[in-house]
Amino acid sequence: MITDLARMRVPSRKAPGKKPFPFHEELLELGEKGEVIVIPIKEENRPVEVECLDGRKKRIPTNKLWHHKSCGQCGNIPGYPASIMWFMNRFGLEYLDETNQTSCTAWNYHGSGTSNVLALAAVASRNFHRAYETGYYPLIHCGTSFGNYKEMRNLLVEHKELRDEVRKIMHKLGRELVLPEEIVHYSEWLHVMRHDIAKLRTQDVSQVVTTVHPACHTWKMIPEDYIYDTDVYGGRRPAPTTSVLLALGAQVADYSTWNDCCGFGFRHILTEREFSRSFAVNRKIKPMVEEAHSDVCVTQDTGCTTTLDKCQWIGRAHGMKYELPVMADVQFAALACGADPFKLVQLVWHTAEWRPLLEKMGIDWRKYEGEYKEYLEKLRSGAQPESLYELKVE
Amino acid sequence: MPDDKDREKHEIFEELRADPRYHDFVRGCLNCGVCTGWCPSHRFFDYAPRIVIQNCLAGEDRVYGMMGEYIWACAQCFSCAMVCPFNNNPGGVVAILREIAVRRGMMSAKRVLKPYSRVLLKVMTFGNQVSPDMIQPDFFPDWGPKIPWAQEDLELKRQAIPVPTLRTVESAWKVAESTMNELYTINKEAGIFDLVEVNDPGLAEVIEDDVQDKVAAYLAEEAKKE
Amino acid sequence: MSEAVLIIGGGPAGLAAAASLADLGVEAVLVEKEPELGGTPKKYAYSKLVPDLRPAQETLAPLVQRVQGREGLRVLTDARPTAVSGKAGDFKVRLAGPAGEEELSAGAIIVATGFEHFDARRDTKYGYGIYPDVVDIRDMERMLSEPQLKRPSDGQVPQRVGFILCVGSRDRMVGNTYCSRVCCSVCCVQAIEVKEKNPSAEVYIFYMDIRTYGLLENLYWEAQEEHGVLFVKGRVGEILPRDGQLMVKGEDTLLRGPFEVPFDLMVLASGMEPGEGTVQVAELLNLAREPNGFLAPRDSHTAPLEAAVEGVFLAGADLAPKFSDDAVAEGAGAAVRAAAFLRSRAGR
Numbered sequence: 001m002i003t004d005l006a007r008m009r010v011p012s013r014k015a016p017g018k019k020p021f022p023f024h025e026e027l028l029e030l031g032e033k034g035e036v037i038v039i040p041i042k043e044e045n046r047p048v049e050v051e052c053l054d055g056r057k058k059r060i061p062t063n064k065l066w067h068h069k070s071c072g073q074c075g076n077i078p079g080y081p082a083s084i085m086w087f088m089n090r091f092g093l094e095y096l097d098e099t100n101q102t103s104c105t106a107w108n109y110h111g112s113g114t115s116n117v118l119a120l121a122a123v124a125s126r127n128f129h130r131a132y133e134t135g136y137y138p139l140i141h142c143g144t145s146f147g148n149y150k151e152m153r154n155l156l157v158e159h160k161e162l163r164d165e166v167r168k169i170m171h172k173l174g175r176e177l178v179l180p181e182e183i184v185h186y187s188e189w190l191h192v193m194r195h196d197i198a199k200l201r202t203q204d205v206s207q208v209v210t211t212v213h214p215a216c217h218t219w220k221m222i223p224e225d226y227i228y229d230t231d232v233y234g235g236r237r238p239a240p241t242t243s244v245l246l247a248l249g250a251q252v253a254d255y256s257t258w259n260d261c262c263g264f265g266f267r268h269i270l271t272e273r274e275f276s277r278s279f280a281v282n283r284k285i286k287p288m289v290e291e292a293h294s295d296v297c298v299t300q301d302t303g304c305t306t307t308l309d310k311c312q313w314i315g316r317a318h319g320m321k322y323e324l325p326v327m328a329d330v331q332f333a334a335l336a337c338g339a340d341p342f343k344l345v346q347l348v349w350h351t352a353e354w355r356p357l358l359e360k361m362g363i364d365w366r367k368y369e370g371e372y373k374e375y376l377e378k379l380r381s382g383a384q385p386e387s388l389y390e391l392k393v394e
Numbered sequence: 395m396p397d398d399k400d401r402e403k404h405e406i407f408e409e410l411r412a413d414p415r416y417h418d419f420v421r422g423c424l425n426c427g428v429c430t431g432w433c434p435s436h437r438f439f440d441y442a443p444r445i446v447i448q449n450c451l452a453g454e455d456r457v458y459g460m461m462g463e464y465i466w467a468c469a470q471c472f473s474c475a476m477v478c479p480f481n482n483n484p485g486g487v488v489a490i491l492r493e494i495a496v497r498r499g500m501m502s503a504k505r506v507l508k509p510y511s512r513v514l515l516k517v518m519t520f521g522n523q524v525s526p527d528m529i530q531p532d533f534f535p536d537w538g539p540k541i542p543w544a545q546e547d548l549e550l551k552r553q554a555i556p557v558p559t560l561r562t563v564e565s566a567w568k569v570a571e572s573t574m575n576e577l578y579t580i581n582k583e584a585g586i587f588d589l590v591e592v593n594d595p596g597l598a599e600v601i602e603d604d605v606q607d608k609v610a611a612y613l614a615e616e617a618k619k620e
Numbered sequence: 621m622s623e624a625v626l627i628i629g630g631g632p633a634g635l636a637a638a639a640s641l642a643d644l645g646v647e648a649v650l651v652e653k654e655p656e657l658g659g660t661p662k663k664y665a666y667s668k669l670v671p672d673l674r675p676a677q678e679t680l681a682p683l684v685q686r687v688q689g690r691e692g693l694r695v696l697t698d699a700r701p702t703a704v705s706g707k708a709g710d711f712k713v714r715l716a717g718p719a720g721e722e723e724l725s726a727g728a729i730i731v732a733t734g735f736e737h738f739d740a741r742r743d744t745k746y747g748y749g750i751y752p753d754v755v756d757i758r759d760m761e762r763m764l765s766e767p768q769l770k771r772p773s774d775g776q777v778p779q780r781v782g783f784i785l786c787v788g789s790r791d792r793m794v795g796n797t798y799c800s801r802v803c804c805s806v807c808c809v810q811a812i813e814v815k816e817k818n819p820s821a822e823v824y825i826f827y828m829d830i831r832t833y834g835l836l837e838n839l840y841w842e843a844q845e846e847h848g849v850l851f852v853k854g855r856v857g858e859i860l861p862r863d864g865q866l867m868v869k870g871e872d873t874l875l876r877g878p879f880e881v882p883f884d885l886m887v888l889a890s891g892m893e894p895g896e897g898t899v900q901v902a903e904l905l906n907l908a909r910e911p912n913g914f915l916a917p918r919d920s921h922t923a924p925l926e927a928a929v930e931g932v933f934l935a936g937a938d939l940a941p942k943f944s945d946d947a948v949a950e951g952a953g954a955a956v957r958a959a960a961f962l963r964s965r966a967g968r
Contacts, residue, residue, distance in 0.1 A: 008750060014741040017795015018481070069559070071517075074566035075524035078555045085557060097559055099570040102521025102577050110470040112510050113492030113503065114593075117415075119584035123521075126576055147472075159414055169583045173576050216471035223476045236744045256862035261434045265469030271509050275438050275469075277536060283434070291862060313538030344556060351540045372554070379553050391558035426786075426828040427871030428745075431857025436871075436878055444873065477745060477857060479791035 002209060002292075006233055006242050006252035013228060013235035015055035020224040024056070026157050027179060035163060036156070039132050039180040048192035050239075054224040060184055060192045061139075064094045066131035070142030071103040072302035079327075079346030080305070081141055083334040084186055085388045086344055087193070090200060090337070096136045097389065101127055106148035111266030117155060121162060122169045124152045129170065129178040138180055139189060143301030146185040147221030153179050154222060185218055187240035187300040188227055190330055194247035202338035203361045205250040210332070211294040212242050212252060213284065213308060215301030216261045241300040241329040248336045253292035257283050263311065264303035280311035285322050296357050297326045312352045325354035341365055342372035343386065406461065406494055407454035413490045419483040423447045429474035429484055441467035443474035443484030450487060457491075462502045465491045499592035507590075511597045514590060518601050519608060520565035521577045526552060527563045571612030578605050621709055622725035623647055623966070625958045627732060628701060628901055631659015632683060632944040633936025634732035636951030637958075638693055639686035646959045647692040649724060651715060653700040653897055657684045659734050660895075660937075661944060667764035668813060670805040670943055671836050676761075683948070700897070704729075704904045708931025709965050727965065728931045728958040729905065731915065732951060733897040735937035738788025738796060738890040746787065746859045746888055753778075753866055754859055756787070756890040757803060760810050769817045771885045773864075778884035781814050782824045782868055783807040784856045789891035790828070798912050800891030801941040804831045807889050808839035808849075815847040823849045824883075826856050826870065854879075859886055892941040905932055914940050925954045933958045 031038035041047045045061030052058050065088070073080040081097075088095050105123050109115040131138040140146040156163055156179060167177045190197070219226045219238040229239035232246065237258075245252050263279030265272065285308065288294040299305040309326035327335075331345050341347050341363060347354050358365040379385055410416060429443040436442050441464060449456035468488040475483035495503040507514070517523045531542040544551075552561050559567040581587055591598035625641055627634050630652030641648040656662055658680045661669075666676035687695055699717030706712040711726045737758045740748035748754050752773040755763065763769055771778045785807060789800040804827070811823045825843070830851070832839045843849040856870040865882040872879055894902075894913045902909055907927050908916040915938045918926045927934055935954035936947035 005750060010741075014739055016742050016744065016793055018793050019795065069567055071522035071566040072524045074557075074560050075522065075526050076529060078552075078557065078560050081560070082555060082557050097557065099559055099568045100573050101567075102569065102573055103517070103523060103566070105517055105521060105523070105577075107523040108514070108517055109489065112507055112514070113489070113496040114507065114510075114514060114589050115586060116493055116584060116589075119580055119586050122580045122584060123577070126580065155415070162414075169580055172579055172583065216473065220472045220476040234741070234750050236741070236747065236750060254861065256860040256867050258860070259432075259473075259858065261469055261471040261473065263434065263469070265435070265471075267466065267506060267510070268469060270513065271506065273536060275435075278438065279434055283437075287862075310534070310537040310541075313540075314536040343554065346555060348551070349544060351538055376547070376550055376554055380550055385553050385558075385561070386556055387558050388556045389558070424828055425853075425873045426855035427853075427873040428855045428857045429871075430873075430878060431854070431870035433878075442871070442877075444871065477793065479786075479793055479855070481792045 002251045002253045003246070005254045007231070007246060008234040009231045010234045011230065013051060013055065013230055015053065018054060018224070020054055021154055021158070023154050023157050027153070027181070030157060037132060037176050037178045039128065039137060039178060041137065041181050045137050050188070050192060050227045051229065052224055053226060053228050056224065058182055058225070058227070060182070060188050061137045062093065062189060062192060064136050065139040065189070066134060066136035067095060067097040068127060068131070068138050068140045068145060069097070069101060070145060070302045072306060073141055076306050077302070077328070077349060079331050079344065079349065082344055082346060082388065083328070083330040083339065084141065086334055086339055087197065087330065089388055091193070091196060096134055098392065100130055104142065104145035104148050106144050107266055109148070110144070111270070117152070117162065118165055120148060121152045121156055121166045124149050125166050125170055125177050125179070126173060126175060128180055129175040131180070132178045139184055139186055141186050143185065143215035143217040144303065146183060147217030149183045150222035150225050153183055183225070185240070187218060187329060190333070191227055191229070191240040191243050194244040197244060197333050197337065198247040198249070200337040201248055203336050203363060205248055205336050205361055208357070208360055209251045209253050209293055209295045210245050210298045211255055211288040211292045212245065212258065213262060213297055213299045213304050214238050214241065214259070215299065215304050218300060241298060244329050244333055245298060248333060250336070253294055255287040255292040255294070257287045260284060262304035262307045264307040266303070269303065269307055276307055277311040277314050280307050281315040281320055281322065284308055285312055285315070285324055286320065289322055289324055294324060295360060296332065297324050298329050298332050299326060300329050309351050323353040325352050325357045326350065327354070335361060335363065340368055342368045343375060348372070403454045403458040406498070407457050409494050410450070410457060410490055415486060415490060419486040419490070420447060420450045421480045421482050423451060423480060423482060426479060428477050428479060429482070432473035432477055434471060434473070435467045435469050439467035446484040446487050447482050460491060461495055461500055465495065466502060466506050496589050496593060504593050507593050511594070514597065515601055515604065516565065518577070518581055518586070519574060519605050520569045521573065522566040522569065525563065525565050571608060571615065574605070575609050575612055578609055622711070622727040623962060624649060624724070624726050625728045625730060625962070626651065626711070626713055626724070626726035627730045629659065629732035629734055629897065629936070630654070630657040630695070630697065631732060631734045631936060631947065632661065633734070633947040633951035633954070634659070634730070635683040635687055636948040637730045637732060637935055637955040638695070639683070639690070640952045640955035641959060642687065642690035642693045644955065644959050645692065646962065649694045649696065649726070650687060651699045651701060652697045655698050657687070657695070657697065664758045664761055665765045666761045668809055670802065670809055671839060673809055673812070679944070701901065701904060711931065727962045728933065730933045730935060730954045730958055731901055731905065731907070731927070731938060732936045732954070733901050733938045734895050735892040735898070735941065736895040738800070738893050740787055740888045740890045743787055743791070743794050745857065746784065746886070748888055751859065751861050751866060753884065754886045754888065756888045757806055757810065758890065760887045764810060764813045769814060776884070777818055778821065780822045780883045781885045781887065782826060782883045783811060783887045783889060785825065785827045785889045786855065787888040787890045788893075796891060796893065796912065798941070799831060801831065801833070802943055803889035803891055805836045805839050807887070808832060808843045810887065811843050811849040812847050815849060825849060825851050826854055827851060828853070828855050892937060894938060898938040905929055907932065914938060925950060925957050931961065
């Protein structure tokens with residue numbers, strides 16, 4: 001019942017008729033002319049075809065991926081990237097995570113205006129060139145980086161002057177102007193992997209009521225370049241995240257502010273916190289709890305996960321004692337597939353109480369907590385930490 | 395000095411319209427209000443994306459009027475751009491105007507940047523905006539009692555993360571010195587240090603010193619290898 | 621050489637063309653793809669028509685009657701053209717119908733293939749097709765044809781009813797940038813009908829501007845003065861369900877600023893698009909279409925009812941969004957142009 005709307009299927013999608021900028025064709029043309037180096041999606045990337053908002057087909061590479069990490073995830077929600085890599089290990093997929101990466105720096109742009117298109121486009125091209133020279137295809141973890149790179153890609157394709165200026169900077173770095181054939185968010189990877197992920201499921205999540213917060217910068221920035229699917233909300237809402245929850249058999253509840261932002265607002269989370277926390281609690285957490293009776297808020301981006309989680313506590317000042325666990329789709333999926341909630345999913349960094357959720361999922365958190373504490377002590381006495389991969393030192 | 399103010403108004407308007415994105419962002423508007431209906435900031439601030447577009451169409455006085463707190467209210471979610479029947483992008487206009495405010499070192503930009511120094515420092519040195527050691531309980535008292543716990547034994551807890559690149563506390567992941575050097579070059583070439591300097595000379599100096607120290611150490615290391 | 625005229629489409633325009641040709645003594649064949657004549661107003665059981673609120677079926681009946689049992693006029697339903705060859709004066713048309721395929725000759729062709737309502741599922745903001753109490757004006761016509769207006773989800777009488785104008789019209793996001801011309805007036809009429817059925821209902825019309833053009837201006841006066849329908853300037857941003865009701869969010873751009881108010885039933889004024897039949901026939905006959913997809917006349921000033929293809933005539937909502945009375949007038953006009961064309965060829 002609860003999930004009927006999310007599960008609604010249509011035989012084919014009715015795409016809105018907006019004629020978006022045909023960046024893909026023009027990008028490939030620029031690549032042929034030698035104006036830009038285009039990172040192609042190759043056979044070895046094992047791409048899966050999906051449909052975007054406007055009906056365009058997008059290919060999502062699933063293998064041989066270069067992790068474009070997110071600063072906010074790595075800094076505050078380390079179980080987020082860890083869960084992505086854990087799944088790749090489970091599937092035996094190749095990937096590369098390295099220290100030779102900068103963030104997209106778009107927080108500065110959206111938050112304080114202390115960047116500009118030239119710097120942002122150059123940072124994008126730098127990171128893409130780095131992925132290109134390693135032979136791995138970039139997978140963007142952060143929603144803002146994804147949105148920002150989509151925007152920079154379109155600007156670079158549209159404006160020759162910008163390409164020329166960025167190329168000049170790239171040459172100073174000993175690099176070239178590089179753009180990938182498709183800019184791919186990890187939630188898109190998760191979407192195309194959802195049936196394989198469901199096969200790994202160890203926990204029964206059928207009684208867990210989830211609510212999804214789709215991130216503004218994944219689906220509202222360059223909206224035509226994100227996945228919609230005939231099997232999710234009748235093709236009407238962005239498919240990723242909801243799709244993996246459906247595949248895992250969780251309940252997905254609708255709520256009346258599903259499309260509102262989280263309140264993060266870049267500068268607001270730091271300097272207009274009354275906005276961020278009021279918005280997060282009143283406009284998001286409250287409807288999730290009171291309308292949808294949700295057990296967990298499932299996100300797909302960095303800032304939203306932090307804002308929705310960290311801003312709940314202060315609601316007590318107004319008598320709103322919400323404790324709705326907040327985590328990314330890939331963290332929830334990892335838990336459902338038997339990942340260690342402490343060592344791998346790293347829930348210790350999450351603020352709203354998540355232990356009752358684990359109990360509902362049939363996870364014995366006490367056992368894992370004990371192991372985690374022992375593990376910390378071992379590390380304290382000089383033991384080597386467990387790693388998902390071996391870091392290659394250049 | 396009315397002349398100076400008039401000149402500033404005029405220049406800001408011309409800078410806005412000269413931005414290559416402007417004509418994609420401002421097309422036309424019939425005051426339908428769909429954008430404002432979606433706007434999160436409109437619920438809390440005197441701010442409406444519809445008014446942003448209307449002001450652009452109205453001319454330099456009205457654009458100038460937004461250069462104070464107005465442009466800093468936007469949450470940059472881009473809901474407005476997604477739903478506008480005219481395909482305007484009010485959030486994009488705000489981004490351009492913020493850039494102008496910062497470039498010109500306007501009062502509103504200086505005020506906004508003041509509490510931002512830590513973020514700026516992090517991003518311009520490491521290319522990460524957020525680092526584990528930034529989440530200090532005294533800075534985030536409203537995030538509740540678990541934040542102090544997270545800062546306790548931070549280094550050890552970071553060691554326990556199974557992703558080797560994340561075992562750091564002063565940046566979100568360990569960034570190679572060569573990468574920091576590249577970022578420094580990009581910021582330098584794209585004029586980002588100039589932007590910071592206009593608004594906060596002291597901070598600009600700190601950042602540049604810090605980056606230069608790191609870069610110098612890196613270059614010395616490289617030289618040793620050769 | 622054939623003296624007959626083929627009329628494609630049995631809606632108001634096609635019916636008027638067929639009746640006019642019969643009146644003129646010109647042989648004609650009327651082909652309609654649906655099982656019944658009457659076009660879109662019949663297919664979707666329209667309730668009352670603009671401007672005088674006459675029941676649609678009352679106006680369709682005489683139009684249909686005028687083509688029945690007429691000498692020299694064949695009427696085929698459940699049939700459609702599948703191939704056309706030859707040229708003006710001697711078109712060879714292959715028809716597929718319930719009795720199988722047949723080929724006929726026609727000296728001229730009148731295309732009156734009409735429109736289709738915009739599929740509101742393409743505008744993701746309003747959740748049409750996923751929230752049962754979000755309907756479009758086409759659904760609403762059928763619902764208003766019933767003695768009592770009930771909302772689809774639970775059969776209750778809706779107390780708060782809202783109309784959103786310009787859904788699928790004047791909107792680059794959905795791809796249709798033109799005005800569909802009829803929806804403002806239709807919504808005023810539907811709002812009045814809601815109030816007639818349930819005077820205690822609160823009825824709102826959310827508008828960007830009201831285009832009850834020409835002599836139709838009185839419609840919104842009547843809606844306000846005699847029925848208390850409320851008008852709010854502002855296009856609704858989104859509709860979301862909450863506690864069994866619809867939360868309607870938007871900005872009142874004149875007075876109140878942002879609003880978020882509950883409604884029992886929301887009606888989307890989904891605009892007009894060239895129908896599937898129009899697209900098919902345009903391909904069959906190689907007809908030019910204007911940028912929005914409607915059929916383009918040879919010259920909109922001097923030959924508004926003629927296609928650039930010689931011997932092909934156009935009438936009705938396949939040319940542009942319009943009311944059925946305009947379509948009827950154009951059907952008669954196209955019949956005269958076709959008859960004159962055949963006569964001039966015969967005389968040659």
